[in-house]
Amino acid sequence: CYYDPSQTAGVEMIPDSKLWNFFGSTTFQINRDWQAYLTGTYSRDETRFIIQPTPISGALMYGPNGDIPATILIPPTSPYYPHDLAAAHGVDGQPLDVNYRAVAFGNRDSTDINENGQIVAGVKGAWKDWDWDGNFFYGESRTSERNNNGFVRYSQVLPLLNSGQINVFGDNTPEALALVDATQFREKTFDAKAKNYGVQGKTSGEIWKLPAGSVSLALGGEVRKEELTQNFNPALNSGDITGYGGNFLNIDASRNIWAAFAGAV
Numbered sequence: 001c002y003y004d005p006s007q008t009a010g011v012e013m014i015p016d017s018k019l020w021n022f023f024g025s026t027t028f029q030i031n032r033d034w035q036a037y038l039t040g041t042y043s044r045d046e047t048r049f050i051i052q053p054t055p056i057s058g059a060l061m062y063g064p065n066g067d068i069p070a071t072i073l074i075p076p077t078s079p080y081y082p083h084d085l086a087a088a089h090g091v092d093g094q095p096l097d098v099n100y101r102a103v104a105f106g107n108r109d110s111t112d113i114n115e116n117g118q119i120v121a122g123v124k125g126a127w128k129d130w131d132w133d134g135n136f137f138y139g140e141s142r143t144s145e146r147n148n149n150g151f152v153r154y155s156q157v158l159p160l161l162n163s164g165q166i167n168v169f170g171d172n173t174p175e176a177l178a179l180v181d182a183t184q185f186r187e188k189t190f191d192a193k194a195k196n197y198g199v200q201g202k203t204s205g206e207i208w209k210l211p212a213g214s215v216s217l218a219l220g221g222e223v224r225k226e227e228l229t230q231n232f233n234p235a236l237n238s239g240d241i242t243g244y245g246g247n248f249l250n251i252d253a254s255r256n257i258w259a260a261f262a263g264a265v
Contacts, residue, residue, distance in 0.1 A: 003101045005052035011107060018046045034125035037135075045114045050107050054243040055152060056161070057099035062154045063239045066246040070154055071162075072098045078164025100161070100168045104180045108243050109152035110189075113140045130205030137224075138197040145189045153240050156183040185241050190232040190248070198224025198257075206265075221260040228253050 005011055022042040030036055060072035073095040074081055086092040090221030122135025160166060162185065164203075166176050202220030230251040 002099055003055070004011040006065045011052050012050045015046050015050070016048045020042075020044045026053060030067040030089070030123070030125075031199065033127070034123060035064075036121075036123050038119070038121045040057055040117070042117045043081075043115070046111065047114075048109070048111045050109050051208045053102045053105055054105060054108055054152070055099070055101050056157070056242060058097060058199070059099070061246065063245055064237075064244075064247055066239055068154075070242075071160060072100055072158070073162055075162070075164045075166065080164065080167040080169060082169060098168055102150075102152070102157075102242070104166060104168075104172050104177060105152055105157075105184070106150045110145055110151070111148060114146045116140070119193040128205070130203055132201070134199070134201035136197075136199050139195070141192075143190075146187040147185055147187060147241075148191055149184065149186065150243070151185045152180075152242050153185055153235060154177040154242060157242070187233060187235070189236055189241075190230060192228075192230040194229075196224060198222060218263045218265075219261070221258070223256075223258045225254060225256050 020043065023040070025037070027035055027037045031131065056070050056072060058069040062068050062069045062070050075095055076083075076086075076093045077111040081096070083092055086094070086096060106236045116139070118139035120135050120137045122133060124131075124133035126132070157180070160179055161168065165179060166172060172180070180204060200220070200222035202218070204216060204218040206214045207217045230248075232248045232250055233241075235241050236244060237250070
């Protein structure tokens with residue numbers, strides 16, 4: 001509760017978002033009882049997030065192992081050192097450990113793009129007393145993120161803040177803001193892709209006739225594979241970017257899944 005984000009101009013309660021959706025479907029009648037079908041979907045969601053400036057203080061950790069405190073010590077030689085305030089607390093002339101909301105860097109501004117697509121191709125129909133349906137499906141999702149402003153490199157900004165050249169208590173000169181701007185991380189942060197593909201089939205029909213009615217059986221199964229890759233910018237791998245709460249490791253994993261069902265009524 002050190003900072004009231006409602007006082008920050010430009011912070012959005014609801015982010016700007018652009019959404020596109022597409023759905024298509026077609027069928028082909030093979031014969032009186034069999035039908036081939038194909039369906040496809042695609043969506044693209046672009047969202048821009050603007051939130052309050054990033055916090056920087058010794059209470060926050062960074063680095064490859066997340067064990068380096070992001071400490072800011074304002075030296076007494078800084079032109080922005082608050083001598084009167086420090087003297088009132090009996091610490092004048094000592095470096096001051098500061099919790100800083102980095103307003104000089106501007107609001108954190110990032111853009112996420114999510115794309116999702118899926119196709120299903122199959123054949124369904126009837127044979128004697130049985131209905132059946134079999135298909136192949138493939139789905140893919142892609143996500144990427146880019147920082148537009150407000151995220152900086154710890155390795156560059158901490159030496160700058162600890163040098164005393166930046167006024168963490170008020171406004172800064174254009175020259176100081178230029179030094180801050182040089183530490184901005186305006187790059188793509190990560191790419192991610194998820195795949196889900198496989199085959200599935202099901203059938204149902206009568207297997208027995210009894211005086212009280214027919215007995216029906218339903219059978220089905222599915223085999224699919226799921227894959228996930230996430231590749232982060234090396235600066236995020238090393239935990240060097242403010243506002244992310246640590247480092248991120250790349251992911252490349254997959255798993256095979258199968259399922260079957262049966263029921264009678």
